[in-house]
Amino acid sequence: MCEGCYNAKCTMTRLKKNPRPKTKEDGQFRPNSRTYSKFKKIDGRHPFQNNTIDSYLPYYARKRHGGEVLVFNFALAKEMGLIPDGHPDKMTKELERSILDTFAIVIINEYDQINEISYPEEDIKPYPFMATRYLQLQHPNKQGKTSGDGRSIWNGCHMGKGKLWDISSCGTGATSLSPATHIQKKFFQTGDPTISYGCGYAEVDEGLSTLFFSEILNKNKVKTERVLGVLKFKDGYAITIRVHDNLIRPSHMFNHLKQGNYDALQAMVEYYIDRQEQNGSWQNVPKDKKKRYDFFLARQIEVFAKTAAKFEDEYIFCWLDWDGDNVLMDGGIIDYGSVRQFGLFHADYRFDDNDRFSTSITEQKNKAKYTVQTFAQIADFLKTKERKPLGEFATGQWSESYEECYVKAKLSNLLYKSGFKKETRDEILVKDSDLVMRYLKTFSYFERAKSVLGPKKVNDGITWDAIFCMRDILRELPQMLLVRGESINRTEFLEILKSSYATEEDLAMTPYRKKRIDEFQECYWELIRVAATYERLTVNKVLLNITMRSSVINKYDRVTGDSITTITDMLMEKLGSLTPDRIYKLLNDFSEYQNLDPNDDRDLDKGQLQKSKLMRGFLQVVRDYREGL
């Protein structure tokens, strides 16, 4: 008897269970002598050393014992070509050894030398590493003569997959470029417990939060430094290995500019341009010097206008300021200490950095513009060899270009968030920019609405709660319009839009608000109609496509700065029981879950959700904090 029989007691053909075919994940992968050979070339040497002037301090380094790999970013290592593509996402003994040999280091600093502290010869690395000089506003010297990498060194670079990658590590010892050295006028011993930031070490939680935050932002096409790995030492401190295809910051140029050092500035700008060209980030770079610096300025205008718009529209709070320290030249985020992503447009949040408050998210645009103004000064200085005052560059063509590029980026971002696909966005922006501008105005009215309760203190600064969740209306409105075929009523509109911060008074249906609700839906319908024309589809089909894209882009639960902090705390509590592979798996699954790109096919492991209590905890945290800071 077989399938379909009535008697369950009959004899059935018993299928023999075949063993599951082994994969590399199951242990077939065997590293050979060449598998990790590329790590050996990361030894402190870097083209920056030969191509710039007065831009770094060299430090010899020694092995730092007692370290372990807390987590290693396999995906990034493969993207860099540092490990083979077929490498399983598993830590091998040989890989751990290579990571520790390469990155578990501590510099031999001025304190060590003055006090004649000696270290075993075999522990000392053959080449010096560099702590780069750059401008920092928190330093007493405002020309960048004393500031730069205070607790980091550059490990070197790696050529892989057609790109040159910069690699630096945070927590490798106290350099003389830290603010503490110059405020207290003395050199510090690495690990000196009397001083926190100036001790040269880094914390484990810093590394983990940067790892998680940067991977999520990277998945969502936000330029950022990334974390290759975090090492943990017996004293509880960590080293965070950071990677980007060009780690130069504006502040790497601004110090030379402030000092009027033409040769050093020119060398730095040339170095940067060459790297951008070498990595394929910039094409058709002119050879003629003057044209080259105009080209440089034009690119930087574009980069910073788009970055300012992106930060604002993705609610990314990144403390941009005149020193150009918290952002990379390509607009990438660096140093996650005060970086946040808000759930709502909390326009008045300011980070309290003890002696000063940060900029707010709405001020970022002008801070970015001020950075570009400095680029305009640089370009002129390099072309004329005469350093004119920055004030002379307050207006000009660059300023108009910046504003134009910023507005275009804002309009494009809004259409993206609303769910329009690229070809349609491009066509709408060309043919219907007035309509999109009207849509942006009415969108911004709701996005920027604040609670009647006024400003309030929070753990690390001050804020004034936003009251509407634009992500909710962008997710639900197309579905409602699709199903009803007509606008929703004003009460329903506010019901969908309101956040948990909104009080009854905040939600008053004033005549002005009624007008704005009507305008919003009129613009929205009009955009759907023009999209239907351009895509040659029915209105319903466009609404359906937008429904599907918007459900991903505006997913209910998107991480915020507070949720990343809480998730890091949860990880820290469980750290003792988590292997590097397990942490990496959590990172990979969580960042994939937070990938809100509607064009990507996500590779989610649903089993992870069911089996991992920690992962489910992460998701709950994201939900709980989704409207916060």
Next chain:
Amino acid sequence: MKLVFYSGGHEEDNLDLDDECFDLIDSPNPTFAFIPSSSYDGESEFRSFVRHYQRFGVTRFLYFPVDVPQDNVFLKEVFKSDLIHMGGGNTYYFIKYLRARGLFSFLKEFAIKGGVLSGLSAGGILMTPNINTAGYPEFDKDDNEEGVQNFKALNLVKFEFFPHYRNSIRFDRELLYQSTQTGNPIFALPDGSGIVKFEDTMKFIGRAFCFSKGTKTLICS
């Protein structure tokens, strides 16, 4: 009531069942609402759901994950749909949030008032008196990581539903035993099969087996 139980399998395996399902829908331009078992990858499942039913001419869809809070406007709209489909996944996770959001009464009322309620695997189990079938056999059960203790489900039918059934000794052994522990018949269906319950009639699509009081019966081949 109009209920459709999908066991599982690929979309093309369920076309006959889909046809039966569409026969239950009165509206010429229906709205389909999709409730995933979890929002974790719900958007991808929604896309697949839309792509599949677009082939049948459906143009109006709603996506309604229940493990995240939803506003009343949207909730009401979902329950005005012509069909609500509950997706597959972890039954315990799914029922936890359906109950926590107070959606049991909405779903029952929807079914009683003539809306078509369909469910795939976990979604199908939820329409039965309880979710016991999610807890066995040991080698193929859902993990109750949520610690759900109340196994009572929507109770829209008087049978239990066992999806992804494979005609094998070890499945049968478990099902025969379980059928002695419950007063309800257990309908075990392989992927690609399904049940259509319309008022007092019940129709099996594809192969289906009934386990009741320690015996196994082939209902439909």
